Amino acid sequence: MKIPPVKGTRDFYPPDMARRNWIIDGWKKVSIRNGFEEYDGPIFEYLSMYQIKSGQEIVEQLFSLQDRGGRELAIRPEITPTLARMVNQQINALPRPIKWFSVPRLCRAEKPQKGRLREFFQWNLDIIGMDNPLADAEVIFTTVDYLRDVGLTENDIKVTMSSRKLLAAFLRNIGIADDALGALYMLLDKKAKLPLATFTALLNEQVSDADTAGRILAFMETKNVSELRKTVNFKQGDDVDEALDDLTDVVDWLGKMDVGHYCVFDPSIVRGLAYYTGIVFEVHDVVGELRAICGGGRYDNLLRDFGGPSIPATGMGMGDCVLEILLSQKGLLNVPSHKQLDYFVAFVPDPALVFEAEGGRTPEDEAVKLVAQLRSKGYRADFTYEASGLGKQLKRAAERGAKVCIIIGEEFKEHKLAVKDMTTGDQDTVDKEQFLASLSC
């Protein structure tokens, strides 16, 4: 019986796994050097956890299941609700700011397409307990620190930033009712993905007032914080000043951190998730042909919404699919080979060759014994199972990326090994005990 894999999932054969490990190890390394600590949660949670704040799109894409007691569960489509639950559970024991990262496997029942799969890995960074815009800047800096580390320059990617607080204040100021904001965010978030005419038509439909729609469009197309006041004719007060101050602060900090040249203000950045409350940002390829590489922002109410205290938080999520496409396009997938052996131990497959001094053991016996010794000392070592010719074994050693090939042959009668450097081709005869003693443990 032949069963196919499920659509939208990936099989990671060794070369694919090496690539996945390289991406995830890079995320981990940069998180740790930026002072974040790793956490993780279960692959599933109660379904209701995703119905609180994740937003309609994510709820529709849940893989839900029942446990044997009939409880409704769902495979995690994002890890932020788990983070909120975990932090709330230990809120009094955790020193703040809580700087945590994770690289969860996530599942969403989306239509599989370029850069979107039903199962993927996502780098998450979060700073909890800090309303200082420096925390938002640090999340953005850490994101850029990784992207820069793998070789992406400001000619490849840009960080676009705005503020949900600013957008909310602006929309309220021009007369949008509070209960209409959620649906409007969903539409505004799609601006970059839709043709302008389509977007404008949908916008006019939703706000049903051409002047208001025009002001929203003007707001979204402003490219500079300081021009914003002039362009969109803000009323004073409300949260506008605070939101603009926060944005200015984040831009200032990013400049001091020497990543300002990656970042631009762009009020068309809205983000789809329902729970953002302040700074929001995305990273895109400069060409603009791919989906967002990552997105994030401030979500000051989420912990409270999950039954905890009111504690500010800001964070970021980056999936592996779009990132891998971009790195591949740019020739930056510098994944080390998964075929790397320190030693390959070959043996002369001559049935007449027996080492009487070693209790009558064969070259194969001695090869297996030596491989076991090398491995136990921490070296990557292997051999061949079949007593094939020496030439074939050396070929196999080369295929396996062995640096050195050791040959057990005639000279082993004098306790000597033939040692072949696979890079230079040089071959030497070495005393077995001396060879073993020379290995650092």
Next chain:
Amino acid sequence: MKIPPVKGTRDFYPPDMARRNWIIDGWKKVSIRNGFEEYDGPIFEYLSMYQIKSGQEIVEQLFSLQDRGGRELAIRPEITPTLARMVNQQINALPRPIKWFSVPRLCRAEKPQKGRLREFFQWNLDIIGMDNPLADAEVIFTTVDYLRDVGLTENDIKVTMSSRKLLAAFLRNIGIADDALGALYMLLDKKAKLPLATFTALLNEQVSDADTAGRILAFMETKNVSELRKTVNFKQGDDVDEALDDLTDVVDWLGKMDVGHYCVFDPSIVRGLAYYTGIVFEVHDVVGELRAICGGGRYDNLLRDFGGPSIPATGMGMGDCVLEILLSQKGLLNVPSHKQLDYFVAFVPDPALVFEAEGGRTPEDEAVKLVAQLRSKGYRADFTYEASGLGKQLKRAAERGAKVCIIIGEEFKEHKLAVKDMTTGDQDTVDKEQFLASLSC
């Protein structure tokens, strides 16, 4: 709204995550040095995949779900069916032997208890395309290579081995019908977990012939391959000789690999999974109070059962739960602290202190800038968000495990940094540019 985690799952807070990473990284390191390559599959597969060969116990414990097209899926309870599917898909492109490992997250809807959770991690090793008993020995060696590496000796653990082929040949020889074998394996596998009287009663019920039951008991209690023939009065022929030769070969190879002292023959080892066909083994704590640490064996028909060619295979699975309990009991959980910083950058929180030569920047500005530079050079560096007193910042540096604390204060006016060694307490003043130049990149 407060939502609890799902019963039988774990939240990995940073100290738990450090422990999980330490276990998994150890598995990976030992797999790689033994010549295995890493693979992985999706977290879910078609439900039918687990109905082919996994056995009734696993099928009953599946977390099943439907995708939006109504297709029946299940979260993986083991990875071997995925391995069989993946190998079959590329059977002609993969050089043999295929030596692969994986560390999948698995889910089973079991009753949570000591050493058994509903979600766990499992180290899997498999060698495909090799019927040589040396392959079975290599799987066992690699298993022991890890357990020995973390400090477990032959006084802590033992490998118990038997053969399904031997058991099947024996049972057929004493008159058990082929279609009764599956149910009998399930019962025999429980021998060590049941009181002897209970086991004997169940056995008598199942074979309904006291003499046959007695012979089965005698077989299972034999402790030595060579004694087996005498004890249980085998008929010649069938697979008995072949099975005994294979067992003898595995024992010989394990001796040559210098792990023979960990291993004993034990015909009561049966394994619950339905698909084993040859050598089977388990690792237990010597005291015998925990469940098996791992189990494995030869499964020569599985690839064929999954629609592929008939190719021999042998493998092993080790979960993280029992292992962690044992390592904890033995004081061998030597997990490095997750709180390790190379540098903590503190600053004098004096509003009057401003560096005119640096464009009027504050100590905090300079601290943030220096931290960003250190991180970009690959160092683990952090700072505090709040302008608290220097003493409080130094305390925070110590809590975070910083090796060195750098202080931005009065001396920065002369482009100098105070550098405090957190181990010795020694403090020095260093030129900023010299300090930066001294960092290897």
